[in-house]
Amino acid sequence: MKQIEPSYKTTLSLPLMLPQVKVTNAIVPLQPQPDTLNSRWEHLMTVVQHINQMAVELETKMLELKTIASKINSQLNSLNENDNQSVINICQYSPISVPLVKQKSDRTFMLTTRKVDLFKAEREAAQLAQQLRQRTHKKKATAKKYKKIRH
Numbered sequence: 001m002k003q004i005e006p007s008y009k010t011t012l013s014l015p016l017m018l019p020q021v022k023v024t025n026a027i028v029p030l031q032p033q034p035d036t037l038n039s040r041w042e043h044l045m046t047v048v049q050h051i052n053q054m055a056v057e058l059e060t061k062m063l064e065l066k067t068i069a070s071k072i073n074s075q076l077n078s079l080n081e082n083d084n085q086s087v088i089n090i091c092q093y094s095p096i097s098v099p100l101v102k103q104k105s106d107r108t109f110m111l112t113t114r115k116v117d118l119f120k121a122e123r124e125a126a127q128l129a130q131q132l133r134q135r136t137h138k139k140k141a142t143a144k145k146y147k148k149i150r151h
Helices: 037-083 120-150
Strands: 096-103 109-116
Touching: 037 096, 037 109
Parallel strands: none
Antiparallel strands: 096 109
């Protein structure tokens, strides 16, 4: 009987074929872009826009804070209504402002602040309510005059 040698002892001799690669375009390593005045100006404009956008977001979050605090105040005060305690305010407000970058007519920039009016919505609502009450009062007065004239 013929003895078979284990396959790990045998070596195969295959012709080694390397693929023929023809390089026509080499990848050029990235070079830092020259630092031009235009690129700096564009970067400055991007930063200005970012600051102003962040200011809008910050104002929105401050208004959200006030809204949430007002809701909590309302709930706490309705719970304490039975106890005859004083009104609870969990948040106090001082005049506030957010940063703002303005571009002047001479194309220079000015870093400044813009006041945030946290109570604008309440004032506008009160003003609208007052206008509606006045309108209703005028309509009632006009209706009374019209009734007197008819009779």
